[in-house]
Amino acid sequence: MTENTQQSNHSAPELPTQYTPADVEGPLYERWVERGYFEADEKSDKPPYTIVIPPPNVTGSLHLGHAFEHTLIDALTRRKRMQGYETLWQPGMDHAGIATQNVVERELAKEGVSRHDLGREAFVERVWQWKGESGGQISGQMRRLGDGVAWSRERFTMDEGLSKAVQTIFKRLYEDELIYRAERIINWCPRCLTAISDIEVEYQDDDGELVSIRYGEGDASIVVATTRAETMLGDTAVAVHPEDERYAHLVGTEIELPLTGRRIPVVADEHVDPEFGTGAVKVTPAHDPNDFEIGQRHGLPSLAVMDEHAVITAHGPFQGLDRLEARSTIVGALRAEGRIVAEKRPYTHSVGHCSRCKTTIEPRLSMQWWVKVGPLAKAAGDAVRDGKVAIHPKEMESRYFGWVDNLHDWCISRQLWWGHRIPVWYGPEGEVVCVGPDEEPPSGEGWHQDTDVLDTWFSSGLWPFSTLGWPEQTPSVEKFYPNSVLVTGYDILFFWVARMMMFGLYAMDGTPPFHTIALHGMVRDQFGKKMSKSFGNAVNPLDWMDKYGSDAVRFTLARGANPGVDVPIGEDWVQGSRNFANKIWNATRFALMNGATVEGELPPAEQLSATDRWILSRLNEVIAEVDAYYEDYQFAKLSDALFHFAWDEVFDWYVELSKTTFMAGGPAADASRRVLGEVLDVTLRLLHPIVPFVTETLWTTLTGRESVVVAEWPADSGFRDAAAEREIGLVQQVVTEVRRFRSDQGLQPGQKVPAQLDLSGTALAAHEAAMRSLLRLQPAGADFSATASLPVAGATVALDLSGAIDVEAERKRLTKDLAAAEKEKAQATGKLGNEAFLAKAPEKVVDKIRGRLQAAEADIVRITAQLAALPKA
Numbered sequence: 001m002t003e004n005t006q007q008s009n010h011s012a013p014e015l016p017t018q019y020t021p022a023d024v025e026g027p028l029y030e031r032w033v034e035r036g037y038f039e040a041d042e043k044s045d046k047p048p049y050t051i052v053i054p055p056p057n058v059t060g061s062l063h064l065g066h067a068f069e070h071t072l073i074d075a076l077t078r079r080k081r082m083q084g085y086e087t088l089w090q091p092g093m094d095h096a097g098i099a100t101q102n103v104v105e106r107e108l109a110k111e112g113v114s115r116h117d118l119g120r121e122a123f124v125e126r127v128w129q130w131k132g133e134s135g136g137q138i139s140g141q142m143r144r145l146g147d148g149v150a151w152s153r154e155r156f157t158m159d160e161g162l163s164k165a166v167q168t169i170f171k172r173l174y175e176d177e178l179i180y181r182a183e184r185i186i187n188w189c190p191r192c193l194t195a196i197s198d199i200e201v202e203y204q205d206d207d208g209e210l211v212s213i214r215y216g217e218g219d220a221s222i223v224v225a226t227t228r229a230e231t232m233l234g235d236t237a238v239a240v241h242p243e244d245e246r247y248a249h250l251v252g253t254e255i256e257l258p259l260t261g262r263r264i265p266v267v268a269d270e271h272v273d274p275e276f277g278t279g280a281v282k283v284t285p286a287h288d289p290n291d292f293e294i295g296q297r298h299g300l301p302s303l304a305v306m307d308e309h310a311v312i313t314a315h316g317p318f319q320g321l322d323r324l325e326a327r328s329t330i331v332g333a334l335r336a337e338g339r340i341v342a343e344k345r346p347y348t349h350s351v352g353h354c355s356r357c358k359t360t361i362e363p364r365l366s367m368q369w370w371v372k373v374g375p376l377a378k379a380a381g382d383a384v385r386d387g388k389v390a391i392h393p394k395e396m397e398s399r400y401f402g403w404v405d406n407l408h409d410w411c412i413s414r415q416l417w418w419g420h421r422i423p424v425w426y427g428p429e430g431e432v433v434c435v436g437p438d439e440e441p442p443s444g445e446g447w448h449q450d451t452d453v454l455d456t457w458f459s460s461g462l463w464p465f466s467t468l469g470w471p472e473q474t475p476s477v478e479k480f481y482p483n484s485v486l487v488t489g490y491d492i493l494f495f496w497v498a499r500m501m502m503f504g505l506y507a508m509d510g511t512p513p514f515h516t517i518a519l520h521g522m523v524r525d526q527f528g529k530k531m532s533k534s535f536g537n538a539v540n541p542l543d544w545m546d547k548y549g550s551d552a553v554r555f556t557l558a559r560g561a562n563p564g565v566d567v568p569i570g571e572d573w574v575q576g577s578r579n580f581a582n583k584i585w586n587a588t589r590f591a592l593m594n595g596a597t598v599e600g601e602l603p604p605a606e607q608l609s610a611t612d613r614w615i616l617s618r619l620n621e622v623i624a625e626v627d628a629y630y631e632d633y634q635f636a637k638l639s640d641a642l643f644h645f646a647w648d649e650v651f652d653w654y655v656e657l658s659k660t661t662f663m664a665g666g667p668a669a670d671a672s673r674r675v676l677g678e679v680l681d682v683t684l685r686l687l688h689p690i691v692p693f694v695t696e697t698l699w700t701t702l703t704g705r706e707s708v709v710v711a712e713w714p715a716d717s718g719f720r721d722a723a724a725e726r727e728i729g730l731v732q733q734v735v736t737e738v739r740r741f742r743s744d745q746g747l748q749p750g751q752k753v754p755a756q757l758d759l760s761g762t763a764l765a766a767h768e769a770a771m772r773s774l775l776r777l778q779p780a781g782a783d784f785s786a787t788a789s790l791p792v793a794g795a796t797v798a799l800d801l802s803g804a805i806d807v808e809a810e811r812k813r814l815t816k817d818l819a820a821a822e823k824e825k826a827q828a829t830g831k832l833g834n835e836a837f838l839a840k841a842p843e844k845v846v847d848k849i850r851g852r853l854q855a856a857e858a859d860i861v862r863i864t865a866q867l868a869a870l871p872k873a
Contacts, residue, residue, distance in 0.1 A: 015592060015701055019585035021549025025693045029143055037081075037709045038148040040088035042479040049085035050480040051077055052464050053149065054488050054496065055157065057096035058131055059103050062141035064523045065489070067541040068557045068567060070147050071690070072520060072635055073487045075558060077148055078689035079630060080484075082713035088480050089148055090467050092155035093136055097419040097456045098192050098356050104130050104418070120417050127418050141542060146550055146692050148709075155467045157459040158420065165466035166420045166459050167437040169507055174424075174434045178372045178506075179412070181424075181432075185289040186411050188364035189354040190310035194415040195368055197455060198408065199494050200355045207346035211331055212278070214339050215264075216255030222247065222266065223341050224282040227349055229334070230326040232257070233314040234305040235264055237283040239294055242268035244279050258339045259330065260316070267298045286365040302365050308415075310362050323362070369413040369422060369452065373502065377407040380501035383512045389501070391517045392633050393563040396490060403494045404501075412455045419453030426450070437471075461499030464513035471507075483514040487633075490519040490564055518633045519564050523557070526570030544574050551691035552578040558690045559643070561635035580643060581694045584687070587651040588680055588698045594662045595669075596676040598703050603671045605721070609661070610766065612675040613724035615654045618645065619679055624716045626686055639690055646683055653732065654679065660769045677702065682714045727763045730793040731771060734764065737792040738775050738799075744866050745788075745801060746810055749776075753804045756780045758796040787871040807871050814867050821859040828853035 032038065051073050056066060073089060081087040104127050105115055115123040142149065155162060173179040186195040212225045215238060222238050235257055240247040247266065254263040271294055272281055285295030286302040295302060305314040310323040317333075318326045334340050352361040381404040383389045384397060391397045413422060425433045428446025435441045441449065459466075464483050468476040482504070488497060497517060504513030524530055525537045544553050555577040560567040605613055622645045629638035654676070661672045680702055688695040688708045699708040747753065755777035759765045771777070777799075786798035801807075828849050831837055838846060 015585070015589045015698070017589070019582055019694060019697075021551065021581075021693065022546070024697055025144070025146070025550050028693055028696055029146060032148070032707070032709055033143075033151060035707070037707065038089065039150050039152055040086055040480070042086075042475040044086040044479075046084060046086035048480050048484070049077065049080040049087045050090065050483040051088070051485055051487060052090040052467060052483055053092060054492070055092045055094040055460060055463060056138050057099055058093045058135040058156070059096050059099045060138050062138050062145070062541060064539055064541050064557075064569065066138070066142075067145055067553060068523050068561070069487060069489065069520065070142065070145055071554045071557045072518075072561055072633075074146060074148050074554075074692075075635065075689035076485070076487065076630070078692065078709065079713060081148070081709070082685065082688070082711055084712075086479070088150055088153070090153060090155070090480075091139075091142075091147075091149035091151060092463070092467060093138070093157070094456060094460055095156065095158040095419065097414055097416050097453060098194065098196075100127060100131075100135075101416050101418040102192070102356070115417060123417050144542065144545055144550060145554070148692075153467070157456070157463075161469065162459060162462070162466045163420060164437040165462050165470055166454065167423050167435070168471040169462060169503065170423055170454070170458075171434050171436040172507075173371065178376065179369060180372060181367065181369050183365060183367045184370070184411075185287075185292040185363050186366050186368055187352065188308070188362045188366065189357065189359055190308065190362055191357045191359035192354060193308055195366060195411055195413060196354060196356075196361075197411055197457070201352040201361055202355045202358075203350045203352050205348050206351040206360075207348055208351070209327075209331075210342075210344040210347040210349075211334075211340060212342040213258065213282075213334055214341050215257060215282075220250065220253065220255055222250065222255060222280045223278045224280050225277050225342075226282060227347065228287075228323075228327065229330045230312065230318070230323050231284045231287045231305070232282060232330065233260060233312065233316075233318065234284045234286050234303040235282045236285060236295065236300045236303060237264050237298065238266050238280055239269045239272050239283050240266065240280050241272045241274040242270060244272075244274040247280060258337060259333055265300075267294070267300075269294050269297065288363050292365065304365055306362065306364070308364075368411050369424075369450075369454075371410040371412055373407045373410050376502035376506055377404045377498070379505045379510075380404050380498060383501060383505060389512045389515065389517060392519065396493070396519050396564055399490070400493060400498070404498055407498070410455075412458050413450075413452040414455055415451075416453050419456065420459055422450035422452050422454065424450045457495060457499050460496060461503040462507070464500055464504055465508060481508065481513075482511055485516040485518050486514045487518045487520065489522060491522060493517075493519065520561055521564055521566035523567045523569055526568050526573070528566070528568050539569075539571075544571065548574050548578040549581060549693070551581050551694050555580060555639065555643075555691050558635045559639040561639075562637075563633050580647065581691060583647055583651055584684075584691075584694055584698065587655055588684075588702065590655065591676050591680055592702065594676075595673045596680060596702070597673055598677040598681050600674060602674060602678055605719070607667075608671055608675065609668060610724045610727045610763070611654065611657045611661075611770075612672055613721040614728040615650065615679055616675060616719055617721040617725055618649055619682055620716045620719050623682070623686065623714050627716070642683075642687055642690070646687065650679055650683060653728075656774055657728075657731070657767070657770045660773050664769075684708065685711055685714050730762065730764055730795075731767045733793040734795060734797065735771055735774050738777075738790060738797055741788070741790055741799075741869075742775070744862070745869070746805055746813070747801075751804060752776045752778050754778045754780050754784050754800045756784065756786065756798040758798070762794045764793070764795055788869050802871055811867065811870055814863050814870075818860065818863045818867070821856050821863060825853060825856035825860065828856060 053073065054069065077087050077089045107130065108114060118126065170179065187198065187201050189196055208227050210225055210227055211229050212223050213229070213232065215222050215224060224238060226232065238255065240251065250266045251268045252266065254265050257264050271290065272279065283291045283294050283300065285292045285300055286304040287306070292302070305312060306323060307313050312318045312321045312323070312326045318329060321329060331340065353359065354361060381401055384391060384400060391400055423435045425435060425442050425447055427433070427442060433442050465477060465481050468474060468480055470477055486497065500513045505511070529537060541553055552574050556569060556574045557567065560569060622641060625641050626638045629641065658672045658676060662669050681699070684695045684699040684702070685708060688699070696708050699711070705711065753776065757768055757771070759768060780800070784800050785802060787801045788799045790797045831849050832853065
């Protein structure tokens with residue numbers, strides 16, 4: 001343990017009778033910000049500790065996923081600040097290209113205009129106006145949660161400095177031939193009207209159709225199957241496997257493509273699986289990624305037959321039809337010509353959807369900008385393999401390697417107006433000029449800038465260093481790069497983490513962006529289901545904060561945070577955490593009323609009672625335990641350890657055992673008051689990173705010092721007292737066993753009964769007064785007659801219950817309960833002995849009956865013992 005060195009101006013402490021979070025949290029947070037506790041000084045000689053916030057979208061509001069992630073990051077940074085690190089939690093927001101443009105376009109639609117009516121420049125101005133007026137509401141919500149971010153350093157992925165970083169790395173990659181422009185198949189969203197990356201495509205099983213179509217005539221015909229009949233208008237070949245003897249005579253020939261009047265070649269390609277379907281596939285290079293590769297190998301033309309809205313453009317009767325309308329119309333036309341060999345509906349298959357608007361993705365040939373990821377991805381994989389970066393939990397490494405080792409070139413251009421515009425200019429004679437941030441773009445007649453913008457993930461991939469002032473070698477870059485740890489969800493391991501690894505290693509001369517990647521799971525409802533508005537189980541964390549306080553929400557989330565594992569959460573759990581905050585409040589209030597203090601040194605161990613030495617020994621063990629869990633990112637375990645130590649050991653045992661000492665007064669009481677003050681001081685500091693508001697209020701009241709935010713983190717002093725722990729363990733055994741017996745006999749918790757305690761030969765004599773107080777045991781009078789004797793922990797507790805309960809009424813009650821338990825046992829035994837029932841019943845039902853049998857047998861044993869213990873009539 002460490003003595004806190006902040007100056008004390010302690011006076012008689014007072015606390016309200018009730019803890020009301022709404023009265024405390026807002027003012028406390030503003031005080032922390034005003035005092036600059038969360039700011040980071042790059043000139044400091046303290047060791048750095050840096051975490052960047054996963055930048056929320058400027059369109060977003062705080063959801064439980066944010067609250068969960070921010071709680072974990074805030075806990076880490078608050079602890080490191082208390083440990084003496086120069087701590088930076090870097091805040092900021094992402095411009096969220098597609099999402100933001102969609103929001104503003106919807107606003108324009110209400111006014112009856114489109115972005116095209118405004119023009120590009122005016123539209124972008126309108127987006128900036130929206131951002132200033134309505135964007136970024138999440139910042140205020142982060143304050144509600146208690147996020148200890150360095151607000152003066154807040155960044156935006158399109159602010160001036162980050163825009164310079166984007167232009168700088170684009171040009172560097174371009175000059176290193178790691179960025180190029182090429183016509184390739186991309187994922188196209190007909191609703192958002194832009195390309196999206198592979199990882200922004202969500203696949204789900206949809207009910208469609210599988211249609212088998214005969215191409216050609218007679219012996220020169222081939223049957224192909226497709227789920228997208230409309231794309232046949234763009235077919236430029238049929239492919240078969242080179243070793244498939246069924247089609248060997250057709251390879252190199254041409255066959256008729258129905259409905260088009262065109263003839264297309266039959267090619268042999270090893271990509272074709274001869275065992276799948278008919279062993280022949282239609283090849284549409286402009287509308288399928290695999291077909292595009294076949295087309296490249298065989299020099300096939302690429303015929304685009306749909307526009308950006310997925311409307312058919314091929315000349316003929318289907319021109320102008322939406323792709324789905326065209327699909328059914330084309331199948332009808334083929335059926336009329338006798339070309340349909342087979343139709344299967346519904347045909348369930350995996351279909352890609354835009355992660356933003358859920359529209360079905362259309363593979364489309366398009367001229368786009370790409371990052372050549374090969375060397376970048378290799379470096380990102382090697383950094384983990386070589387131990388430069390650790391992924392936690394380690395079992396997530398395989399998912400990371402599976403991604404970066406098989407990464408395809410990254411399409412970085414988007415057909416939007418909001419975002420970082422591609423810094424490339426085209427000249428009248430076909431010139432292409434990439435312009436850096438400090439360079440003048442070409443001007444004059446015929447010169448124009450590329451109209452596309454960069455993928456949002458391109459700018460957020462620079463986040464760990466661009467936020468520090470890169471490309472300038474600023475003092476902040478020198479101090480806070482690389483980041484200490486990245487805390488983020490496993491769901492964006494590929495979206496964001498891999499991008500940062502590639503760009504960080506490339507831009508920062510082989511230095512990775514962070515030392516550790518700590519991955520957490522997803523927040524789900526109490527039944528393990530994904531939270532969604534459509535499911536009706538989505539929760540606004542602000543509602544829970546209003547009802548139970550931010551500390552209760554934070555503690556609930558932290559207590560469920562096992563590394564890389566999803567987190568189920570329900571409102572009753574938040575209510576339980578609110579009860580914990582109330583317990584902390586009430587116990588501290590009791591301690592202060594009874595003179596608990598942090599003034600002066602702790603008395604030497606030899607002057608302390610076994611109870612005092614026990615709690616100090618346990619306190620140091622918990623400090624060590626919590627530290628180990630923090631270093632391993634085991635938030636659930638450290639929260640659980642603190643919960644049980646505070647509630648069970650400090651409040652339910654130590655405080656209760658000390659009451660008789662306080663009542664007796666004298667030096668022993670003074671020593672216990674100082675020990676109680678020490679235990680509360682340290683416990684509140686240990687709890688502070690998870691539940692900052694209630695601990696700040698209580699700690700400053702207890703100590704009279706400035707703030708627990710800047711208090712010293714407790715250290716394990718090494719003090720252990722195994723003998724005291726054993727001794728108090730015996731006390732706990734006696735109290736627990738006698739309480740159980742009292743409950744079994746139907747005694748009320750506060751009901752007093754006479755008792756004799758034989759403690760000879762044990763170390764329990766010093767605790768008799770405390771045990772009697774906890775167990776409501778009166779001294780034995782002259783007429784004492786033991787009706788029950790309990791041997792426990794080497795002692796014997798004799799009780800006289802003759803005047804405490806109505807023996808006959810209790811005997812009747814227990815006899816009735818015993819009969820019910822025996823009936824339950826007989827019913828369960830009968831069902832489990834019925835072979836016909838066991839053969840038909842589901843395993844879950846059988847298991848439930850086995851459980852009922854076990855419970856009934858346990859009840860019979862317990863009730864029989866209770867009957868035997870009753871006084872004789």
